[in-house]
Amino acid sequence: MRNSKVADWTLVFTQRSLSPASSTLGPHCLDSNVMKASKFRENFWCPQFLSTIGYDSIIQHLNEGRKNCKEFEDFLKERAMIEEKYGKDLINLCRKKPCGQNETNTMKRALEVFKQQIDNVGQSHLQLAQTLREEARKMEEFKEKQKIQRKKIEVLMDNMHKQKQLQYKKTMEAKKIYEQKCKDKDEAEQAVHRSANIATPKQQEKLFVKLATSKTAAEDSDKTYLLSINLLEKIREDWQDEHSKACEFFEIQECERINYFRNALWQHMNQLSLQCVISDEMFEEVRKSLEMCSIERDIDYFVAQRRTGQVPPAPILYENFYNSQKNPVPGRNPGPNVGRRGPPPIPQNVSDDDDYSLVTECNIISNQYQQN
DSSP states (O other): OHHHHHHHHHHHHHHHHTSTTTTTSOTTOOOHHHHTOOHHHHHOOOSSTTOOHHHHHHHHHHHHHHHHHHHHHHHHHHHHHHHHHHHHHHHHHHHHSOSSTTOOHHHHHHHHHHHHHHHHHHHHHHHHHHHHHHHHHHHHHHHHHHHHHHHHHHHHHHHHHHHHHHHHHHHHHHHHHHHHHHHHHHHHHHHHHHTTTTSOHHHHHHHHHHHHHHHHHHHHHHHHHHHHHHHHHHHHHHHHHHHHHHHHHHHHHHHHHHHHHHHHHHHHHHHHHHHHHHHHHHHHHHHHHHHTOOHHHHHHHHHHHHOOOSOOOOOOOOOOHHHHHHSOOTTOOOOOOOSSOOOOOOOSSOOSSSOOOSSHHHHHHHHHHHHO
């Protein structure tokens, strides 16, 4: 019956281990619909030209995900330390602590199997500790791999942000200069119109020169401003394109991280379940050895090894002290002195006096005294 239960549990464990979360979808194996997702690209923009709030929100989330992986990595390492300590404690318990060392025959063999299997359980926990450390190492490698991949995108995007901000600043300065030059040209034109009838020819010539200079400056600033606008637009388009690609990349990377994290946790549960199965199989060996333990055989074995004889001691008979003095038997052991005296002998002649002797010789002497 126990074997069937172990088999059933092993079957359940195998079915759970082969679930889609751990086998069909392994690490880095994502559904095609997930790989084509574009939710990041569609939902992390901001109307403000220089704002990076959408990008910053994604980066913050990715950093939190990396932190979560690090926490799980540390959790596995701590669990490995616990398993290692528990395994060593079990092994030391089996090897140093006596447990029924004076038992014999079948019970002795059952205890030997018991201690050996407990030692095996300890060894399996040491193996589990090593497996958990390996899983922690894989998590660390995955985390660092994603970090390196992200670093390239982050450096590119940081440069794009700096270029956009720098060009925006230059464009705003060019715009400010352009507007000021336009105002200077307008003022020069107004000055020419105002002094058309009152200014001297020499003054008008100066005003026309100033007007021409302001028009040239306005045209030059207009060209500079337009070039800055075009360059800023080119940088904006490049930034927008790179931002879209970065969002797609970060979304795919986050999907991979969640998938890997989920599978790692699932694998961890499989390892713990397998440890339970292994321990139960070892305990089953102990139960089998106990089934072979025979009470009757152990009793017969003890009797055969330690028996002292089949004849019990003879009873010790009562011996009257006075009879032993009259009829001593040479060479007879009177036996141990008992703790109580036996009943007195029955007197042959009982006198009416209060004082009398129970011994025959004493009665004779008393009769002779009375006759005299």
